[in-house]
Amino acid sequence: MNMSAELESLTFEFPGTQVVAGFAPVLVGVVGSGNLEVLLEAGAGASCRFDVQTSARGFGTIWAAVCRDFHLRHPLAGVRVSIHDMGATPAVVSLRLAQAAAEIAA
């Protein structure tokens, strides 16, 4: 097995203040080239947890910045964000996160 072919897994967790009432899981986006899927689910605790799997390795600091930026605007509490990424740009990731947040707010 060529180890360089592995996916990178990243996890971030931020304490949230915006408690979301129980909601059905939300999926936005598709795992396609330059795109990603984001699954939002109700999670335990008062934090917002991000689990990222990406085929583009070595961009952990940018993922941290994008997730932190999203959390500043949507300080969700008790939410789990799961991401499957296929090389989406930070702008696309931010839009998908905002789209998912809009769906649970709707």
Next chain:
Amino acid sequence: MNNALSFAECSARERIAALFDAGSFHEWLPPSARVMSPHLAQLGVPSAFDDGVAVGRARLGGQPVFVAAQEGEFMGGGVGEVHGAKLVGLFQRALRDRPSAVVLLAESGGVRLHEANAGLIAVSEVMRALLDVRNAGIPVIVLIGGRNGCFGGMGIVARCADHLVISDTGRLAMSGPEVIEASHGVEEFDARDRALVWRTTGGKHRYLLGDADQIVADEVPAFREAALRALGASRPLTLADLQAEHRLLAQRLAAGAGADDAVELWQQLGITNAQQVPDLNAAQVHELRQPAAATS
């Protein structure tokens, strides 16, 4: 100006939401269940939470139907082990619950090559499960209008169904253009010649040859109307049907002898002004087919 929603531009989930009765879709094994490919992560390829296919039940014109929609943007809609198992499970459940129809929104390049034999076996299991449902008198309706078309093993699956609807921009074939070019050379088939690709695999060609039962414009409402018309279009498979199909194929082979291009084949089949076909819209092509070929 026509502002109807484009079927081709929608994702699989958007198609389900727009095509079936509003809010009626109930998904089985939804993304949150995380039933995913056991193979892709080992190859460094991200998985999809639904393995590229959404399955469940919905209503169509008030009738209970089972639904599957393949996502063409994920691995080209390729059928992997889990993707195939979800389709098989849906068909087997249809045998038990007997919905009014099973509607398959097919968009696939065929077997997901990353999963090799598991994908091949999955496609053959889908065919067997589909034919069981068809044989039980529950119509299987296939809708083809995604940008990736319907190729390889899924092309065969589509032709196993009771009723097939395709858009003029949809495509249906066994080997895709690149595969033919790679195996037979660019002089035999130039995969970059988009007009040639659509003449040879496109919805108009499939409809004129009788491989598709309905041709529609690339609009979600048009697909919905076509699917509504097909409810109750059960065609249980009989020996006589198979023999008739073989006669049709033999006729086509004879008509196509010496024809180098689809246009010549259309002429042989009696289509007047065959060279105009690529410029016609779906409604105009619908008018062209001989009544004899339309019985299905």
